Amino acid sequence: MRKNFLKLSDHTPKAVLQLVEETLRLKGVGRGEKPLAGKSIGLIFAKSSTRTRTAFEVGMFQMGGYAILLRPDEIQLTRGESLHDTAKVMSRYLDGLVVRTYSHEELEELALHSSIPVINALTDKYHPCQAIADYATLLEVKGKLKGLKLAYIGDGNNVANSLFIGGAMLGVDVTLATPKNYMPPQDVIDTAIAIANETGARLNITENPQNAAKGADALYTDVWVSMGQEAEAKLRQEEFKGFIIDDRLLGLAKPDCKVLHCLPAHRGEEISASVIDGPASVVFDQAENKLHAQKAILKMCLGD
Ligand code: CP
Numbered sequence: 031m032r033k034n035f036l037k038l039s040d041h042t043p044k045a046v047l048q049l050v051e052e053t054l055r056l057k058g059v060g061r062g063e064k065p066l067a068g069k070s071i072g073l074i075f076a077k078s079s080t081r082t083r084t085a086f087e088v089g090m091f092q093m094g095g096y097a098i099l100l101r102p103d104e105i106q107l108t109r110g111e112s113l114h115d116t117a118k119v120m121s122r123y124l125d126g127l128v129v130r131t132y133s134h135e136e137l138e139e140l141a142l143h144s145s146i147p148v149i150n151a152l153t154d155k156y157h158p159c160q161a162i163a164d165y166a167t168l169l170e171v172k173g174k175l176k177g178l179k180l181a182y183i184g185d186g187n188n189v190a191n192s193l194f195i196g197g198a199m200l201g202v203d204v205t206l207a208t209p210k211n212y213m214p215p216q217d218v219i220d221t222a223i224a225i226a227n228e229t230g231a232r233l234n235i236t237e238n239p240q241n242a243a244k245g246a247d248a249l250y251t252d253v254w255v256s257m258g259q260e261a262e263a264k265l266r267q268e269e270f271k272g273f274i275i276d277d278r279l280l281g282l283a284k285p286d287c288k289v290l291h292c293l294p295a296h297r298g299e300e301i302s303a304s305v306i307d308g309p310a311s312v313v314f315d316q317a318e319n320k321l322h323a324q325k326a327i328l329k330m331c332l333g334d
């Protein structure tokens with residue numbers, strides 16, 4: 031059966047754990063395995079990307095395949111060709127599509143009309159590829175996932191949504207500290223809680239970053255202003271004041287607490303320079319692990 035990777039909750043907790051473990055296994059293997067020889071993917075990126083796009087292109091190459099970048103303004107999509115026709119045509123040439131776009135519903139529509147696997151490289155609602163790299167990084171640095179205390183400080187955005195659901199699936203105790211109007215949508219919260227009831231993960235949402243950080247094994251943050259929210263930048267910079275991972279907040283966590291950030295980061299907004307460039311930070315290992323996570327996802331979706 032065709033396997034898409036649109037959001038974590040489409041998959042079982044077991045499959046998500048397998049992806050996390052496969053990420054670290056592939057990191058160990060390096061360029062030694064070519065499970066996607068002769069296969070091609072298209073990368074449709076409607077938003078900027080430094081890491082995800084590079085990781086998919088390089089990852090595909092390292093596994094013996096080929097990746098072609100299809101910028102929306104260079105294909106007929108932005109000249110009125112429908113998603114439906116684009117998906118049907120692409121399915122005749124390619125073995126998979128990796129898509130970064132705005133509306134998650136549009137991605138679902140594209141997937142509906144494709145006969146090849148579609149992978150979500152970020153939508154406004156979810157960033158599932160990121161969550162695989164994040165939990166692989168936590169497993170790598172902590173040696174386990176079950177029972178870890180992860181505190182996410184900041185916007186209840188695409189990254190937070192996938193992290194919350196992913197934590198529920200993997201048995202990680204996730205606390206989200208977000209301002210009241212920036213919590214994840216109710217359906218994301220409901221999905222995460224339903225999964226956590228099965229796995230035993232403990233989930234919390236608070237408006238208090240200090241309470242979230244207390245005794246945490248890992249702290250995580252992301253930008254206050256995501257791609258597409260530029261018009262709200264001024265308001266958000268006001269509303270998120272205090273939701274910064276700085277030395278004071280880090281001091282409330284466990285002494286061996288690690289700090290994650292999906293990047294790109296804004297030093298002095300959601301994270302201080304002293305923390306992101308300090309000894310607790312694993313953000314560049316996390317960025318490196320995106321390469322191996324994207325490889326694991328490609329292999330699951332496109333492999334034989
Ligand atoms: N973390 C992440 O997805 O980075 P890019 O936007 O650079 O791909």
Ligand code: NVA
Nearest residue numbers: 187189252256257293
């Ligand atoms: N929340 C951020 C993540 C970037 C990788 C955004 O959507 O812009």
